[in-house]
Amino acid sequence: MIASARVWKFGNGLNTDVLAPGLYFKLPAEEAVVHCLESVRPEFVKEVRQGDVFVAGDDLGIGSSREQAPQNLKMLGISAIIARSFARIFYRNALNIGLPALVCAEADQIEDGDKLSIDPVAGSITNETKGQTYQCDPIPEHLMEMIADGGLMPHLKKKIAAGQK
Amino acid sequence: MPMTLAEKIVARASGRQQVRPGEIVTCSVDLAMCHDSSGPRRYGPRLKELGASVWDPTRVVVVSDHFVPAVDAESARILKLTRDWVAENKISHFYDMEGICHIKLAEGGHLKPGMFVCGGDSHSTNGGAFGCYMAGYGATEMTGVMVTGEIWVKVPETIRVNITGDFGPAVSAKDIMLHLCATLGMDNHFRVVEYGGPTVRSMSMRERMVLTNMAAELGAETGIIEGDEITAGWLREMGAEVPADVLDWKGDDDAGYLAQHQLDIQSLPPQVAAPHSPENSSAVENHTGTLVDQCYIGACTGAKLSDLHMVAKVLKGHKVAKGTRLLVAPSSTAAMRDAAADGTLQIITEAGAIMLPSGCGACAGLGAGILAAGETCISSTNRNFQGRMGSGDSSVYLASPYTVAASAITGRIADPREYV
Numbered sequence: 001m002i003a004s005a006r007v008w009k010f011g012n013g014l015n016t017d018v019l020a021p022g023l024y025f026k027l028p029a030e031e032a033v034v035h036c037l038e039s040v041r042p043e044f045v046k047e048v049r050q051g052d053v054f055v056a057g058d059d060l061g062i063g064s065s066r067e068q069a070p071q072n073l074k075m076l077g078i079s080a081i082i083a084r085s086f087a088r089i090f091y092r093n094a095l096n097i098g099l100p101a102l103v104c105a106e107a108d109q110i111e112d113g114d115k116l117s118i119d120p121v122a123g124s125i126t127n128e129t130k131g132q133t134y135q136c137d138p139i140p141e142h143l144m145e146m147i148a149d150g151g152l153m154p155h156l157k158k159k160i161a162a163g164q165k
Numbered sequence: 166m167p168m169t170l171a172e173k174i175v176a177r178a179s180g181r182q183q184v185r186p187g188e189i190v191t192c193s194v195d196l197a198m199c200h201d202s203s204g205p206r207r208y209g210p211r212l213k214e215l216g217a218s219v220w221d222p223t224r225v226v227v228v229s230d231h232f233v234p235a236v237d238a239e240s241a242r243i244l245k246l247t248r249d250w251v252a253e254n255k256i257s258h259f260y261d262m263e264g265i266c267h268i269k270l271a272e273g274g275h276l277k278p279g280m281f282v283c284g285g286d287s288h289s290t291n292g293g294a295f296g297c298y299m300a301g302y303g304a305t306e307m308t309g310v311m312v313t314g315e316i317w318v319k320v321p322e323t324i325r326v327n328i329t330g331d332f333g334p335a336v337s338a339k340d341i342m343l344h345l346c347a348t349l350g351m352d353n354h355f356r357v358v359e360y361g362g363p364t365v366r367s368m369s370m371r372e373r374m375v376l377t378n379m380a381a382e383l384g385a386e387t388g389i390i391e392g393d394e395i396t397a398g399w400l401r402e403m404g405a406e407v408p409a410d411v412l413d414w415k416g417d418d419d420a421g422y423l424a425q426h427q428l429d430i431q432s433l434p435p436q437v438a439a440p441h442s443p444e445n446s447s448a449v450e451n452h453t454g455t456l457v458d459q460c461y462i463g464a465c466t467g468a469k470l471s472d473l474h475m476v477a478k479v480l481k482g483h484k485v486a487k488g489t490r491l492l493v494a495p496s497s498t499a500a501m502r503d504a505a506a507d508g509t510l511q512i513i514t515e516a517g518a519i520m521l522p523s524g525c526g527a528c529a530g531l532g533a534g535i536l537a538a539g540e541t542c543i544s545s546t547n548r549n550f551q552g553r554m555g556s557g558d559s560s561v562y563l564a565s566p567y568t569v570a571a572s573a574i575t576g577r578i579a580d581p582r583e584y585v
Binding site: 038093 | 189203207211214215216217231232237239240285286289302303304305306308309312317319351352355384386442530531535550551552553555557558
């Protein structure tokens with residue numbers, strides 16, 4: 001359950017090149033992260049706070065397979081990402097690193113600065129600012145165990161320990 | 166129930182007689198590819214953390230193509246780490262600074278119809294040109310593949326694109342893909358784009374790869390093209406074994422497609438995608454006259470031998486204009502060698518082009534040829550998102566190798582049909 005999180009709202013087609021510019025690929029993750037979204041919204045990195053929520057329109061994360069795109073958001077404190085639709089690799093990457101990614105047809109109703117409460121398991125979002133509730137598409141059932149484990153790495157660790165590899 | 170080619174491969178890889186779109190299945194991976202950026206530097210530490218080893222080193226291909234050749238201590242460190250990891254894990258196939266991963270998989274004869282392949286790079290869709298199912302994944306998910314040899318797939322719907330008509334002068338597969346980015350859009354997520362029709366059947370493997378490579382720009386799970394005699398001929402030419410079933414991997418005639426699109430290219434003009442998205446594509450005439458600081462021939466999409474031939478055809482007898490620069494980074498050392506042998510390189514260098522090493526280079530904002538703030542580039546690569554090739558304040562137009570070469574001659578975006 002994520003409570004009273006501040007929304008950072010973006011539009012359609014937000015791509016991996018702006019989320020994680022290739023120019024900084026060689027840098028350690030903690031140095032590269034400060035360049036996240038610098039070409040489109042430079043104040044984001046400075047003002048984002050632990051627990052905030054990232055909301056976008058269609059095609060969130062179109063482009064590269066670079067995991068740094070959702071990883072940067074997670075490192076900056078983002079607790080969940082919500083979009084009308086996701087690019088496939090970005091979606092898989094987010095869930096694999098343990099960052100809840102929710103598909104919500106009504107994401108357009110959410111505005112920058114709104115306060116949300118999110119139940120990722122039930123797939124429900126309450127917009128406290130607007131007094132609205134939205135339903136998300138369920139996270140695929142076969143991934144729920146991995147998400148409960150905190151992502152693919154802890155999930156693999158658990159399976160290997162149990163001899164199920 | 167009839168199945169598309171993609172469904173048949175997923176069914177085979179998941180050990181089922183039948184799969185249907187929407188089902189979630191676990192597939193056994195026939196081959197896994199990774200490169201120096203998202204590969205060993207990421208999964209080396211993760212495998213150690215898990216205390217796990219690579220499930221089958223004979224089924225792994227590693228390619229160093231992103232940080233090549235090293236330009237500083239950090240890129241040198243990453244390349245060395247990659248070499249050391251390959252040796253330590255006894256990986257069977259390693260291409261160290263020989264070209265871009267998607268091209269090396271093709272040149273190495275690794276891809277054959279019916280295979281299920283995972284790649285640690287979004288343009289892994291490229292491999293679908295060989296009639297296999299090959300999609301891209303991120304580094305953590307590829308770590309999972311390295312450990313288990315398996316991956317989950319939500320069986321995608323297939324969209325069929327039937328292409329008819331002959332290419333006009335100075336028009337190529339790249340123009341088809343830029344046109345499709347504008348018409349089909351970039352939100353075909355979790356869908357397969359299958360290309361067919363007489364135009365595709367007559368295309369070379371190198372040109373077919375452009376169609377599947379840029380399926381990534383359509384947002385697709387992957388692109389795919391049924392194998393045929395041209396596919397078999399490529400495998401023979403590359404010295405690879407041609408499997409007995411090379412021609413057998415085809416979709417059923419009555420397979421269900423999510424949508425079928427007809428594209429007649431007889432009158433398709435050269436296309437240019439304006440900044441900052443491939444879907445901003447339209448006829449070259451909408452952009453002619455735009456000043457360009459840099460003209461770039463490179464990447465898996467736009468610097469194969471066939472692309473270098475297009476460049477030479479336009480440049481022959483011309484010089485690169487003052488005020489602009491033409492950078493050429495062949496997609497592999499083999500492409501460079503073949504272009505040197507057949508005289509292509511001579512034409513390109515006599516025109517004043519600057520030759521760069523084979524690798525991902527400036528396409529991904531790495532290596533030589535990146536852009537300063539305020540600069541404009543026309544490029545034969547596949548993506549022009551803001552900041553893709555350098556400064557966040559630079560601009561990239563995408564076009565075919567013909568159009569990039571013509572623009573180098575004038576220093577402005579130019580219609581290549583005036584030069585062929």
